[in-house]
Amino acid sequence: MPRGSKDKYTAKQKRKAEHIEDSYKERGVPEDEAEARAWATVNKQSGGGEKAGGSGRTTPPAVKQAARESSARRASKTRQGIPRPGQKLEAMSRDELMELARKRDLSGRSRMRKQELLEALRGKS
Incomplete structure (x- = not known):
């Protein structure tokens, strides 16, 4: 059984997990394992529960700086x-x-x- 509350997941993510779980059950995977695999798949594809929109998620300054430097190198190659x-x-x-x-x-x-x-x-x- 997967740990944690699933309240933060969108309805679409919940439907997707249910569909994946049903698919595993049809292939003979035990119910607990099927549910765990389904949620793991949803997490991998969408990054977990519902995320804050737009400016709610920030990128650390060090990551931004590395991206800028990488972009500058690509620009010089152009x-x-x-x-x-x-x-x-x-x-x-x-x-x-x-x-x-x-x-x-x-x-x-x-x-x-x-x-x-x-x-x-x-x-x-």
Whole structure:
């Protein structure tokens, strides 16, 4: 038998648990086990009892900061092909080298590999 009051669950969650429980019983699972599994499934799918709406749930500042940093890293990746100022050629991706070659109007750049782009940008070819 599941522990705790089920008063905080929505009607939809209660119906879902009942339906899941019936399904387990049809497969021969004992009644107590079926009920426990049903509520565990509802909890896993919906996160437990009824939640406060909108601003009632807050995210800790540390989690927000980590999300911002992660988002900033993703945003910098969307600048693909645009070299960062002061960056060494060896540290650039092929796309960044290609953009630089485009700006310098190097011919044959579309067929070049990364090493060839590096040499051409340094003026060795």
